Amino acid sequence: MTVIIDPQNSGISGNMVIGALVDQGVDPEKLIEIMEYYASHFGEVKVNIKKVKKTGISATFVDVESKDHAPIKYIELLELLESIKHPNVTNDIINFSKKVFKTLAEAEAIVHGTTINEVHFHEVGAADAVADIIGASYLFYKLGMDNKTVYGMPVALGGGRIKSMHGILSVPAPATLEILKNIPTFGGPVNHELTTPTGAALLVNMVDKFMDYYPFLTEKKIGYGAGKMELTHPNVLRITDGKKSMDSDHVTILETNIDNVTGEIMGHIFNVLMKYGARDVSIIPTITKKNRPGNLLRVIARPIDCDILSEAIIRETGTLGVRVIPYVHRNITSRKIVPVKAEIKGKTVEINIKVGMIGNEIISVKPEYEDARKVSEESGMPLKDVMDAANKAFMRISNK
Numbered sequence: 001m002t003v004i005i006d007p008q009n010s011g012i013s014g015n016m017v018i019g020a021l022v023d024q025g026v027d028p029e030k031l032i033e034i035m036e037y038y039a040s041h042f043g044e045v046k047v048n049i050k051k052v053k054k055t056g057i058s059a060t061f062v063d064v065e066s067k068d069h070a071p072i073k074y075i076e077l078l079e080l081l082e083s084i085k086h087p088n089v090t091n092d093i094i095n096f097s098k099k100v101f102k103t104l105a106e107a108e109a110i111v112h113g114t115t116i117n118e119v120h121f122h123e124v125g126a127a128d129a130v131a132d133i134i135g136a137s138y139l140f141y142k143l144g145m146d147n148k149t150v151y152g153m154p155v156a157l158g159g160g161r162i163k164s165m166h167g168i169l170s171v172p173a174p175a176t177l178e179i180l181k182n183i184p185t186f187g188g189p190v191n192h193e194l195t196t197p198t199g200a201a202l203l204v205n206m207v208d209k210f211m212d213y214y215p216f217l218t219e220k221k222i223g224y225g226a227g228k229m230e231l232t233h234p235n236v237l238r239i240t241d242g243k244k245s246m247d248s249d250h251v252t253i254l255e256t257n258i259d260n261v262t263g264e265i266m267g268h269i270f271n272v273l274m275k276y277g278a279r280d281v282s283i284i285p286t287i288t289k290k291n292r293p294g295n296l297l298r299v300i301a302r303p304i305d306c307d308i309l310s311e312a313i314i315r316e317t318g319t320l321g322v323r324v325i326p327y328v329h330r331n332i333t334s335r336k337i338v339p340v341k342a343e344i345k346g347k348t349v350e351i352n353i354k355v356g357m358i359g360n361e362i363i364s365v366k367p368e369y370e371d372a373r374k375v376s377e378e379s380g381m382p383l384k385d386v387m388d389a390a391n392k393a394f395m396r397i398s399n400k
Helices: 014-022 028-039 074-083 091-112 126-142 174-179 197-206 263-275 303-317 369-379 383-398
Strands: 002-006 043-054 057-068 149-152 161-164 167-170 218-226 236-243 247-258 280-287 293-301 323-332 334-344 347-358 361-367
Touching (some): 014 057, 014 197, 028 043, 028 057, 043 126, 074 091, 091 126, 091 197, 247 303, 263 293, 263 303, 293 303, 303 323, 334 383, 347 369, 347 383, 361 383, 369 383
Parallel strands (some): 002 149, 057 218
Antiparallel strands (some): 043 057, 247 323, 280 293, 347 361
16 A cells, blocks of 8 residues: 655645544544643643635644643653553554654754754744644554555745744745755745644655655545645645555666667667666667767666666767666556466477566566577477467466
8 A cells, every 4th residue: 555645735734744644534533632632741732623625625624722831852852752651652653753853853953053952842832743743643553554655745845934933034944944855845836834844854754755756546545634824725735545556666767869870789789788787778760960860779777777877878889978867757567477388389388478467457468588489499480479379378377
């Protein structure tokens, strides 16, 4: 199963995460009791959860009203958090919450040039943060998302400036930017703070991998968590839980135009590149600069093989440069090799069949070329007839 946390629309905050998870179909009463119970040790707190509409989108809004007893250090917060017990809050939930608080504290320490032990929770109120982080962590485990692959989409940060204890600051807030420094982000689309430090800290601890586009999903369940502000576009965070029936990976595409290489060299470079780890090689006739006929050499490669393949292209062709299109996302079927026995001119031979599948559904069946070619050469039977016999043999065993 797969989860997608999508903050592209209006960023992410703690209450938006909780709202989107509640919107997956969770009864909010137990959640409210847990959030208020934990946060009450740090201040006065009242949680209200209701359905709202944000520019026409139905979403769940989690309103947390809180007032801290007093500023509290990060270390003191952890000690108090560990002392609180609740029958529905497991050690895994508390440990995950502590990871989120550590992310927040580390960011604040870097921004203010101090140590993590000296960090106080001022700007991010302790009671409010505890309610949000405990609530989100509880739902994350209740919905079993700790055992699913969680993807994150690029994060909308907002824009403009905000008032803080340290004066006027530009958006994103320094702690938010520190937390998301290695995460894909973009500014806008409004002059408001869309992503908060708490939301950012939850995101980076929940997500396994960030992507530019949604993976292939079926049987989707979609939840929307509402933010406080009324904007000109839907102020919601979307979380999607679905079944990922296709695998995916990332590849690098290498390209160069060639107009001064013979056909013999082009044929040779194909074999060289496959030897060095290319996943696929294409040679496409084209028109190059000055209207000269040439070829576009395109190589699909694993990112780890990019440098060695680029060098091989340059050495073998003499081209002066190789274009690198990094980290292209591709959906791929799951694959397995099935050996079959086929009768070829009265003789039983074994040929491997490459089977492509989406979930449990067979999408493609193809005999391995080298196996079929060898049988064709040894038997004298045309290659197409050998491959047809192998396909029929596979169909016989698959229908049993």
